[in-house]
Amino acid sequence: MPIVTVTDVVEIIEPKRQGPSGPGKPPRGFGGGGDGSGAGSPGRQRAYVTGMTVALGGILMFFMALVSAYIVRKGAGTDWNSLIVPRILWVNTAILIVSSFTISRARRDFLRDDLPNFRHWWYVTTALGFLFLIGQLIAWRQLRAAGVYLDSNPSSSFFYVFTAAHGLHILGGLAALLAVAFHKGRRLTLATSSNVVAMYWHFMDGLWVFLFLLLTLGR
Amino acid sequence: MSSHAHSAPHAMPAPTGFISKYVFSLDHKVIGIQYFLLALAAVCIGIVLSVLMRFHLVWPNAHLPFITGGIMTPEQYLGLLTMHGTIMVFFVLTTAPQSGFGNYFLPIQIGAADMAFPRLNMLSFWTTFLAFIAILAAFFVPGGSPISGWTAYPPLSGIGQATGPGEGWGQTMWIVSIALFCGASLMGALNFIATVIDLRAPGMTLMRMPLTVWAWFVTAILGLLAFGVLLAAGILLLLDRSAGTSFFVPAAEVVTDTLLNHKGGSPILWQHLFWFFGHPEVYIAILPGMGVASHLLSTFSRKPIYGYRAMAYAMCGIGFLGFMVWGHHMFVSGMSPYSGFAFSVLTMAIGVPSAIKTFNWLGTIWNGKIQFTSPMMFALGFVSLFVSGGLSGLFLAQPAVDNRLHATYYVVAHFHLVMGVAAIFGIFGATYFWYPKMFGRMMSEPLGKLHFWITFAGAYCIFMPMHFIGIAGAIRRYADYTGVQYLAQFQPVHKFMTIAAFITAIGQLIFIWNFFWSLKHGAKASDNPWHATTLEWSTATPPPHDNFGGHYPSVYRGPYEFSVPGVTEDYIPQHLAPQEVARSK
DSSP: OHHHHHHHHHHHHSOOOOOOOOTTSOOOOOSSOSSOOOTTOHHHHHHHHHHHHHHHHHHHHHHHHHHHHHHHHHHHOSOOOOOOOOTHHHHHHHHHHHHHHHHHHHHHHHHTTOHHHHHHHHHHHHHHHHHHHHHHHHHHHHHHHTTOOTTTOHHHHHHHHHHHHHHHHHHHHHHHHHHHHTOOOSSSOHHHHHHHHHHHHHHHHHHHHHHHHHHHTTO | OTHHHHHOOOSSOOOOSHIIIIISOOOHHHHHHHHHHHHHHHHHHHHHHHHHHHHHHHOTTOOOTTSTTSSOOHHHHHHHHHHHHHIIIIIIIIIIIIIIIIHHHHHHHTTOSSOSOHHHHHHHHHHHHHHHHHHHHTTTSTTOSOOSTTTTOTTTTTSOGGGOGGGTHHHHHHHHHHHHHHHHHHHHHHHHHHHHHHOOOTTOOGGGSOHHHHHHHHHHHHHHHHHHHHHHHHHHHHHHHHTOOOSSSOSSOEETTEEOOOOSOOHHHHHHHHHHHHHHHHHHHHHHHHHHHHHHHHHHHTSOOTTHHHHHHHHHHHHHHTTSOGGGGOGGGTOOHHHHHHHHHHHHHTHHHHHHHHHHHHHHHTTOOOOOOHHHHHHHHHHHHHHHHHHHHHHHTSHHHHHHHTTBHHHHHHHIIIIIIHHHHHHHHHHHHHHHHHHSBOOOHHHHHHHHHHHHHHHHHHHHHHHHHHHTTOBSSOSOOTTSHHHHTTHHHHHHHHHHHHHHHHHHHHHHHHHHHHHHHSOBOOSSTTOOOSGGGGSOSSOOTTSSTTOOOOOOSOSOOBSOTTBSSSBOOTTOOGGGSOBOO
16 A cells, blocks of 8 residues: 555654734744745655655556557457566566665664665665566567557557557656666755655555556456 | 744755756745746737738738738738737746746745745746747648647548648647647646645645635646647647547538548537536636736725635635536537526536635725725726626526527637736736835836727727627627628728727737846845735845745744734735734834
8 A cells, every 4th residue: 555655754854834914913824834945945845745746646547548549449449459468577576566665664663763774775776667668578579579569459559559658657767766766865854755756656655556457457 | 843944944055057057946936937928928029910810901902021922811811810810828927927927936825935846947037938939830830730720620630731821830839839738737737736835934824815815726726637638639739630539520521522431520528528527727818817907906995805814715716616507608509509508507606706816806906095006007907808898798697598699709809808908907917016126126107007998999990890790690700800891891890899909909019118128227125125925025126046045934923914004014924923013012
């Protein structure tokens, strides 16, 4: 349940919110105010969490557009040949799910101020991410060897589109994982950056599980 | 908590070099002006294209020196139509009111030093700039600009060169440009939302935000949810064109005597994806105008906005309903009558929040001490155009009526008035209103009023007759009506509209002149020339790099405290502490 993990972490980062103030009363921050927007200030750090939440909403809409196209296109034509996904996808999916657990473990160690263990699990997550991408490339090679290309059938077109779009997002996530691993700490605190990257990573994991189910059960 | 506010007011130090100050600037104010100038360049091109189209409709056989072959071909006409629509919708109506003014004034109006993510903001602008270059490049690639309209329906847009001269390179450039634009808009939307949620000044509760901020906020949410869908659709269309897939292109298509190797794609699928984006997009264009109109009507009537909460909720309601009505663009696609009925009812439901806004605008100016300044004139013009254009939407929302009117000038009249010209009036109102804050000088009032009357009368002269010829059956999108008897009878009306378009286009030169002339020669503006209440008027003119010069305002009241009984001035700024408000004895 990646979403639940995210909410937990958010609560730790966020300072207590104050209630709204009535008209004419002395100023009280409501959500936004009170902490200015200087570098490293709580307001700006919190904005990164908000920004990531919002970004995930946009990414979700992008993928849902593709998913609805998949469903409509499957029902629209008579030319749909269901694609049997390469078996290695099961392994890849397992790898990505495990990486969600390792990044959670890393975050827990971070919140306990156990930085060596945090780094350890963070590197494990990064390695699992790379392993997932390599696995996806192997799946592509297997399909190509079987003569299934992008334009072979709408089902294969969607398979390549989904895996490519998701793979690019994972690639971005890996860049972010590495950036946090070699963190120099200027604008973002390590607490914030590891938090938002973990949010993203869980989301990409959950998204993949959904796409995988769609490609296997919904084919 | 507030120690940061005083010691480290801005995340970024003030830039010193020319490049970092004016070109790759991280300052939301500079980025706002960059967006505005980009939109200004785009609107000039868009107007020239429309004037060329109007000219061709009336004098189809005229020789034009800059066109290869001298006489405009139907394909060239469709190229102008496509580019006009694309440039106007994306690079003017989406760019100026939201990215331009939103960038400049949203952080100041909520009392923040900058956007939440200044680097992302800069990236967003330069991506938009690249998108603009890409769409302009479509004019110059082999085959010229695409001919499939701003909606790019396949199969016309999905096959390539075979369907028309601009459908090769031109259409590809179009998709690339729009994909870049989607990316940029997503970055911008993310930034706007995070800024509103997390960077408001102490006391700036949601219900104390100026309605302009509400409008930018809701618009950003719409953009966030809509542009990703268009991006996905664009990628699929690009694959259909270049990789031989069949998402949208149907089977056994014979184009110019060639059988195409596509299988069973669904052109209707594109329409669904496009309009799922496209309908929210028209609200992306108009909502900031609604915010500006509310703001200006209250300020220049010297009265609080009528029904502040209703206005904010109505905007949310319009945004919410905007995602459930895309099917009304597709009544003629052969959809199930039950779907058509659902989309029809939901579409008419938008009339409710729209009417709430309209009556609240009227309630705001009712019995007010109205000051007929240029920005106020444009705000009033906005309301007029929004109502005139919006009412025809109720007719088009009926599937049976739409079947008859869909392909006619009635639709052209409807959307130009309600989202085109009304949104442009919002932009003009915002420009005349905020110019003194942005540049430290006033724009000329007499020229502003002249500009208003020419544009206002011109807009009605161009678009009102279109309703009537539309009802009479004048088909849209044709390049030449002279050869068909029942269409040729409308030529006198076309001539009238074309002359009105010429005059209106020339009238815009007054605005351009006023804008650039006033930069140097306008009367010096005080910090608060309109006696307005919101935070941007509490700071220096133009605002310093960190907006408030090292300190942060606190907010004590709502944004529209005008003519409060017992108070000396007829306005109370949001940042003034209660004990500082001068009261009459």
